[in-house]
Amino acid sequence: MAFAIEINDLNYTYPDQTPALTGINLKITKQKKTAILGANGSGKTTLIYHINGTIQSQDGELKVLDKTINKENINNIRQAVGLLFDNPDNQLFSTTVYGDIAFGPRNLNLEQNEINKRVEMAIEKVGIENLSERPPYSLSLGQKKRAAIAGILAMKPQILVCDEPFSGLDPSISLQLREILDDLKEQGATLVYSTHDVDLTYAWADEVVIMKEGQVLKSGPVDILREERLMEKSGLPLPMLAELFKHSKYNPHTVQEASRLIT
Numbered sequence: 097m098a099f100a101i102e103i104n105d106l107n108y109t110y111p112d113q114t115p116a117l118t119g120i121n122l123k124i125t126k127q128k129k130t131a132i133l134g135a136n137g138s139g140k141t142t143l144i145y146h147i148n149g150t151i152q153s154q155d156g157e158l159k160v161l162d163k164t165i166n167k168e169n170i171n172n173i174r175q176a177v178g179l180l181f182d183n184p185d186n187q188l189f190s191t192t193v194y195g196d197i198a199f200g201p202r203n204l205n206l207e208q209n210e211i212n213k214r215v216e217m218a219i220e221k222v223g224i225e226n227l228s229e230r231p232p233y234s235l236s237l238g239q240k241k242r243a244a245i246a247g248i249l250a251m252k253p254q255i256l257v258c259d260e261p262f263s264g265l266d267p268s269i270s271l272q273l274r275e276i277l278d279d280l281k282e283q284g285a286t287l288v289y290s291t292h293d294v295d296l297t298y299a300w301a302d303e304v305v306i307m308k309e310g311q312v313l314k315s316g317p318v319d320i321l322r323e324e325r326l327m328e329k330s331g332l333p334l335p336m337l338a339e340l341f342k343h344s345k346y347n348p349h350t351v352q353e354a355s356r357l358i359t
């Protein structure tokens with residue numbers, strides 16, 4: 097099975113009749129970093145919430161790890177697919193960071209030893225040993241994001257979906273978060289994240305799904321972001337490096353690669 101997620105003819109309309117997704121057909125490759133890229137209101141969050149079953153599909157089919165999501169398997173799907181909300185306050189509610197990270201494994205009815213092992217592993221992975229006894233509300237945004245990710249890592253998800261994971265983070269915390277996510281991918285997880293940051297996506301993602309007004313304009317390797325007409329249609333700019341090198345035979349995706357080529 098090459099695909100972690102397969103979506104067929106998915107439509108979604110909110111209860112107030114706002115249409116959010118129309119005719120989505122999509123395959124997301126296993127063990128890759130896939131960006132769901134689109135302007136504000138294009139349907140990214142609605143799509144992300146479908147992937148872990150937070151929103152249940154009204155019309156269409158959603159297959160996760162070869163299983164069609166339905167009422168019987170929804171809890172298993174939510175265990176296999178971790179969701180990082182854009183606002184970490186939506187997933188941190190215990191009195192300590194440690195308690196928050198332990199919450200998911202406790203709900204799996206694991207033995208106390210295993211719970212402790214998982215929590216400690218997650219805390220170490222995201223480097224928040226010094227924060228474990230702090231109340232989550234007292235943390236900075238970057239610290240909260242890491243605590244929220246630790247809670248997901250402790251569940252050992254096969255897929256991690258993140259809604260705007262890098263928004264509001266300073267460059268160094270954003271880089272730390274990408275390193276944590278890269279590490280997770282190295283261990284075999286599939287990553288899907290929503291964003292409107294074309295430059296970060298060009299530099300970091302493997303594949304991209306470009307959305308507009310609830311529809312998928314195109315999906316494929318990140319090099320599709322160099323297609324000028326496509327990007328114009330999406331309402332997003334070309335990545336800066338694609339613009340800069342558009343008449344060149346070179347195709348750097350990061351500033352470091354570009355700098356090596358120029359010097």
Ligand SMILES: Nc1ncnc2c1ncn2[C@@H]1O[C@H](COP(=O)(O)OP(=O)(O)OP(=O)(O)O)[C@@H](O)[C@H]1O
Pocket residue numbers: 110111112114115116134135136137138139140141142143290292
């Ligand atoms: N709870 C809701 N009730 C009604 N309409 C909603 C709701 N949430 C989102 N929408 C609408 O659904 C459409 C898609 O919204 P969605 O939040 O999925 O887009 P997005 O690409 O994630 O946007 P952003 O980048 O601004 O977060 C928009 O028209 C939005 O107004």
